Amino acid sequence: NAGVTQTPKFQVLKTGQSMTLQCAQDMNHNSMYWYRQDPGMGLRLIYYSASEGTTDKGEVPNGYNVSRLNKREFSLRLESAAPSQTSVYFCASSEVPNYGYTFGSGTRLTVV
Amino acid sequence: QKEVEQDPGPLSVPEGAIVSLNCTYSNSAFQYFMWYRQYSRKGPELLMYTYSSGNKEDGRFTAQVDKSSKYISLFIRDSQPSDSATYLCGRAAGNKLTFGGGTRVLVKP
Numbered sequence: 001n002a003g004v005t006q007t008p009k010f011q012v013l014k015t016g017q018s019m020t021l022q023c024a025q026d027m028n029h030n031s032m033y034w035y036r037q038d039p040g041m042g043l044r045l046i047y048y049s050a051s052e053g054t055t056d057k058g059e060v061p062n063g064y065n066v067s068r069l070n071k072r073e074f075s076l077r078l079e080s081a082a083p084s085q086t087s088v089y090f091c092a093s094s095e096v097p098n099y100g101y102t103f104g105s106g107t108r109l110t111v112v
Numbered sequence: 113q114k115e116v117e118q119d120p121g122p123l124s125v126p127e128g129a130i131v132s133l134n135c136t137y138s139n140s141a142f143q144y145f146m147w148y149r150q151y152s153r154k155g156p157e158l159l160m161y162t163y164s165s166g167n168k169e170d171g172r173f174t175a176q177v178d179k180s181s182k183y184i185s186l187f188i189r190d191s192q193p194s195d196s197a198t199y200l201c202g203r204a205a206g207n208k209l210t211f212g213g214g215t216r217v218l219v220k221p
Binding site (some may be wrong): 004031033035040041043044045048050056058059081090092097098099100101102103105106111 | 116118144146148153154155156157158161198200205206207208209210211212213214
């Protein structure tokens with residue numbers, strides 16, 4: 001099983017550029033999440049989707065948008081990248097909210 | 113005050129020692145707790161999950177919750193070099209899972 005697949009694994013953007021991080025899960029999970037991880041800050045929730053068709057803001061949503069394309073896919077978009085968005089981004093999914101998250105392997109994003 | 117606080121370490125122990133990790137939390141709402149292990153350049157993986165006070169064991173791992181003190185702990189017995197990783201505690205309430213900053217553990221052979 002692939003579990004949670006994130007693409008791309010690495011990306012360098014210039015300030016002001018836009019990009020979409022892709023996430024897909026093959027476990028038929030209902031809930032999906034986007035986190036960012038920064039040194040000393042732990043994992044912080046950006047957006048989540050408790051079920052297909054719904055999305056909600058997390059702790060640090062500013063500068064991001066999300067789309068729950070279908071049950072499998074949940075994308076994260078940066079409309080105008082800023083150096084403060086340099087981070088490692090993790091997508092996760094769970095069968096029910098907050099139980100037994102499965103994480104992807106992360107996308108390392110650098111904004112210069 | 114952050115919802116979940118965790119000492120960043122690093123915590124260095126010799127192989128075979130007991131590793132003791134702690135987190136404190138600030139909210140008393142109904143909630144449950146979990147511990148994740150994260151190897152370098154990998155995503156976190158779930159180790160333990162508990163919602164009650166007291167101890168929960170799984171092999172070499174024991175998770176402990178003290179709701180009166182708002183304290184959660186993870187103990188790793190007979191630690192191995194393969195246990196070297198960052199350990200994250202998480203608190204789940206409502207639709208939100210909040211993580212501590214993680215403690216880096218190094219088990220030396």
